Amino acid sequence: MKSMSRTTIDDDRAARTAEPGRRPPELAFGEVRTCLIQNQGTLSTSASVALMQLTPGSPVSKVERPVRRVVSPEQVTGIDCRLNVAREGKGRAIGTVLSHAVVTNGRVLQGSAHVALTAAASSDRREWRHYLRRQGVAEIIGSPNPNNVLDGFLGDSTPTNGVDLASISDRVIEDVQQSSELDHHTALRASTAVVRWAATLEAERSPTVHIVKSDVPNVHAVRLEGRPGDLPMLLRFCEEFALHEWLLTTVKDVIVARAEKDIDRDRDPLDSLLFALNQLVPLWMPPTYLSERMKALWDGVESRTHYTALFDKQVARVRDLRDQVKIRPPRRF
């Protein structure tokens, strides 16, 4: 047998593999904010890429089909804070939160922050390099019941004590909207929608989704289950759900509702109707093309909510209103 001399420069590595702290995450939290990009026109591919270059020298991800989706490099934010735990128990989370921006078709902007939680191996804070090596993971010191941690996160709509993913995802949006690449004109007055999600991760767990529309407008809470390896898929699902939910709400509650009011008052709603048809409708592209598991997840949501059918109905309504305006133009033109 050929003898292999194995040179060890440091014994850090041995410690790392044996470390129980490197367990797969048990929980993951996230928040996705969706809004219109503050620019009069649609951004070109190169403008979208330039806009998403939030970290110099880090690659921007770009996909052209079926819709153009440009994603910024992950931004890393350090945290060391108490967790909001529902019912009893407490815990401290130390690690890093990741956040990125997404531009879809040069029109819709999303800020997405997420963190995976795992039990810490020791009860003390470690050196910073330890947490930087696992970006997007926070270690929990103390052993609160995962369900209480999850309820604590989803239940608190204004996090002042726990992990504040609202501020982090909001900051990504702000960083992008302030860019000099944009002309800061709004093509349509539409609000920002928030999807806050939390996932329980366990081996052999098949995916589940539970969506709750909050009593606060434009806020949804999503509770998910899956395997630890499903985490990227669940994160993408929440971003896609947020995008489609925003599209449906914007077309239904902003475009159609305002157009109906405008017609009643003899004002011309054609611009915003055409904006919906030309700019928003093409963005409806459920993520079933991504993978079998994603398809199963989305199809499940569809069968319960009929999102696509609802959206199609709204699109038909937009066309209907457009035709009415064309046949009988408003008096105040």
Add this chain to the structure above:
Amino acid sequence: MTAVDVSYHELTEAARVEAVPLAHLSVETGHLYLDDFADGDRLIARQLEQAAPWLEAAGKRIRKRFGRNARISTCFLVDDYTPSSSAGEPPKPSEVVDIVTSAAEQAGFKIDYLAREAGCAVACERPYSGPRDQSRLADIVAGLIVEEAAVGANGSRPPTAQTGWLSNGQRSPAVTVAMDAPEWEAPQEFGSYRHSVFVDVELWSLDKSRSEPERQYSCSLLAAVWQLLRLGLLRDAGRAVAGPYRFGSGEALPDLWSQLPTVTQLTPDAAPFAAYQSLSLLPPHYRAAEHAAEVIIDHLQFDEAVLKQTEERALHEASPVTLPDNPTRRVSHLFFDEVHVTHND
């Protein structure tokens, strides 16, 4: 019915990470300002003479581990970033190369690569390069800094990285009004054991003499860039940066330092510039900047793909090397004294 296996991918979705050739050891044999060459080879001869025995010792150790195929490269850094304090013309690159080469020869070794500090701020791979084929490495490294979370930080406040300072702990609160000054609070190093060594590093200052204030990077940040280049850990959107350039036999060196590539290869069969381990043999006044560089590197988010690539490459060597998790553990220093023997002939 049988399912058809179909896949569709776009290459622009995820950047490929280019690999760089790696030696076992990269030895920095010295570091001088352009002004230091004003009186010829006096200072460099002294530095290289000091470095020679340590270089030999380090070489012996590496050859003992990796045998005759051990790959060791030597380099020398010239600081053309710090503005010159003398009124005279700085020496030309070709003159410095001649001085460095002959001084090394006198000290009994060869210098494989000559690097320039301004090339660490903005890297270029060939002479006379323009903005299109440059990489703004100092900006890139500054952008990778993740500030250490203070106790209680939950993401509500934006990071303070924009200030141009990085510390390894909790700063002592500013006390401005003497009248109702609260009691002084000590700064504290994060994760310190009993006592703190609190370090606050200036990353850049703003040159306000220009119409558009430009960042003037500190020696500490540029030292971090320099160490990371030598460890082969820097990329620009996945591309390798500042690869060494070797001038052809008839090719003249440019007259201006800014036209020179970041790393110029001086010897024909040199081992790769970047390495698994780096050793810097330096005069003692670089100690503080090198420590600051270590603090900076300790706060960087590295591309996982780059770390993994280097780690796996090391494991697949003929004599496998296990690299430590922490890049700063691949860097070593030797600060020699400045005691000189006076010869009375």
